[in-house]
Amino acid sequence: MVAAVAVLAGAVGGCGTGEKARREAEMAALVKQVEDLKKGQAQLGQEVGRLSGELKALDAQAAFLVGETKAQAQERDQLKSALQQQDTALRSLRSALDETNQKVAALAVPAPAPTRPTAPTSKDSSPEKLYATAMTSFRADEHGQAVLEFTELIDKFPRHPLASSAQYWIGEAYYRQRDFNQALVEFQKVPDLYPQSQTVPEALLKVGMCYRALHDVPHARETWEQVVRAHPKSDAATQARALLASLGPAGRNPR
Template sequence: MGRAIAGAALLAVLVSGCATRGSVREVQADLTAVRSELQALRRLHQDTAREVAQAAAELRAIEDRLRELTAGTSAAGAEVSRLRSQLVAAEDAIRKLQAELAARPTPPPPPAPEPAPREPAVRAPAADALFQTALATFRAREHGQAVLEFLEFLARYPKHALAASAQYWIGEAYFLQRDYRQALVEYQRVFEHPGADGVAPDALLRIGLCYDRLREPERAAETWQRLLREHPSSEAAAEARRLLKTRRAAARP
């Protein structure tokens, strides 16, 4: 079409007899401009067509998504209705069960449990014999075995009047083996057992000696001072006074 227009224009110029080189060039330039405009219009038309097609596709996708959402909403509504029906049925069943339970007679209370059998009384002769056996083992310098026997005594007779004494001799066994840290632990356990008052002075004296052997003189002195306050007239207190006096004299320059 562009070529036809250009030819017609050129023919008109020639027929009029006024054609010059300059006028021909002007016509050709005009024709070139027309062709460019036509090409631009074609590209614009193509771009517009593509945009319209893309918009149509997006619109169809939106419509499909809308249909899916509508279907999902309907399904959710149906599920809610189903659950509501189940809840109503469950509430009806609970009310029915409560009514049945209320109509039943109250069962009689269960019988009182039988009293627990009393523990047999500890046989004092057996406990004393076990204690004396452990003490004899200790005096035979079998300190490890003596610890085991005193522990057996405490396990079998934890409330016996000699329990604190048994614990004290366990501490003595470790002390004589120079295991002062374990001896300290065992002496401190004396006060957890019945009958601790009878061996408390000796236990405090030994606790102080353990601290002294472990090079903790301040704690040793504190323990001996406690012994003097709580048991001032005991033989252990007299020994504690002597030890404190000796330590003070040694500390003087």
């Protein structure tokens, strides 16, 4: 975050005093919005972990009973519903955080000098525009088109801060299409190609989910344990702990 603010401060340094003040105010507001979204995301992650733990406890209790009572079944359903709602809210927060990061990245592009006309440029070729277009396709469930657009961004701007996020969403597009083998390959590219990206914990979490979907429980467990060890304070680690708990002791497949 400090590095992002430093880049933004340098980008607006050449503008006039009034313009500089306005852009600095916009940046400050966006940075605060990012922090607020991260706090909300962390709280929801903790709630997801708590609900997952309660659900596992109820499952264990039910396993020792001859038959599951109607009250227990209802409570289990309520916990599952609450967990799904929290997961949906967490996804919404991630999407909002991603959009805010786009705005921050856009502010890093210096405005043209007002006294020197320049040749018109195509906005369609900017990384921010390509990213926004690809996200629009993704949210419209046009996953194949989104993959093409995210790939175009990476090909044209491989070192841009949005490249790692674009790679993550390529994996998510294949995951939504239930192509878990290809999704696993694409998610794994995030830590391989962008090891310093903040997207790495989420990508590794999804790598484990791909393994689980492919019925490779040992590799799923190994990947989630890696998330917890390498990124213990991340939201992805909170979810990884809940997923590990759902697997039960090592050596036993989940029910």
